[in-house]
Amino acid sequence: MTSVLPRRPRVLTRTFQPAAAVLAAVLLLGLPFWLVIVTASKTQEEAFNPTLALPNDWQLFENFATVFNDGKMLPAFLGSILVMVPAVLGVLILGSMAAWILGRRGGRGLAVVYALAISGIILPPAVVTIVLLLRQLGLAGTAVGMIGVYMGMYMSTVIFFVTGFVRTIPRELEEAARVDGASPVRVFMKVILPLLMPVLATATILICLYIWNDVFYALFVVGGRLDTLPLNLFQVASAGLYLQNWHLIFAYIILMSLPLLITFIVAQRKIISGITSGAVK
Structure with a gap:
């Protein structure tokens, strides 16, 4: 008992x-x-x-059908793609390169650089300063300016994800490539980058999610000159077509979420692999 x-x-x-x-x-x-x-x-x-x-x-x-035709979703979709794809590719390549250097070399100086590099995760960007700087550079209201803003905002995320993963990659792989005459760029592209794919897949989904749904920074930087899906929804939600028409607003939200949902379903194995490998290593 x-x-x-x-x-x-x-x-x-x-x-x-x-x-x-x-x-x-x-x-x-x-x-x-x-x-x-x-x-x-x-x-x-x-x-x-x-x-x-x-x-x-x-x-x-x-x-x-009503949302797609009357809400002008196609130009907004193309605007989102125009901003998101270069920003994600740029931040992944530059961020993983920086993480490779920070993960391989030691010293107090690089430790300070690493702390500054990942500080962007917790420090919010100064919107007014960003807009004024883009005006001085002649990039306010342009896709190039918006891409630069997103790359600066999410570089810290990539560096944080990738640096710890780089430290788990055996140095012997790089040394063997250098013995064969490979340059540092070739070592990174042929040896390091393929090994980073699982963790980069995870970072890609997170950054795509942030950029795809962003309306706050896009409103200040390109609002009124370039349409993205969140900006378009924000603008038409207060217009005659969508005013109090919750069925159309929710239909727009579903269509806007489908591309990322499909991407996640297709790449979920790599995403989960990147999360678990980073946690174990």
């Missing part, structure tokens, strides 16, 4: 904890997702006060 009793609380705990975790996930993630889907599928009258109730008549694809 005494040996059986202590096991029952442990069995109940093992059963309760997974059930509680699943319930919390459903409440925190499932309900908002369900609210977005059902609201985007309703008519204007049904969606005026968003609820979790099913629509009487599903209008999801009709709302998608």
Whole structure:
């Protein structure tokens, strides 16, 4: 009797904890997702006060067509791609190069440089200073200026992710490449960069998520001169088409989220591999 009793609380705990975790996930993630889907599928009258109730008549694809055509999503999508792709590629290449140097060389000087490099993770950018500087450089309101802002903002994230991973790569691989006559750039491109792909995949998803959904900095830097999806949604949400039309706003949000959702589904193995390898190493 005494040996059986202590096991029952442990069995109940093992059963309760997974059930509680699943319930919390459903409440925190499932309900908002369900609210977005059902609201985007309703008519204007049904969606005026968003609820979790099913629509009487599903209008999801009709709302998608209205949003895509009348909301001018295609130019905004191209604007987001124009800004995001160069910014992500640039910050990944330059950030991983910097992380390679910081991870391979020691000394107090580089330790200070590393601390300054990752300080951008916790120090918020000064928006007014950024706008004034871009005006002085003639880059205010341009895609080049917006790309430079994003690269400066998220360089710290890449350096933080990659530096620790670089320290786990055996130096013998680089030494063997140098013995064969490879230059430092070739060593990085042919030896180091392929090994960084899992952690770079994780950093890519995070940075793409930040840039794709950004409206605050884009509004100050390129607002009114270049359309991105969040800026376009912000502008048309207060216009006649979207005013109080929650079904169209939620339909826009779904369409805007699909590219990153598809990317995450396709690359989820590399993303999880990058997270777990960084945690173990």
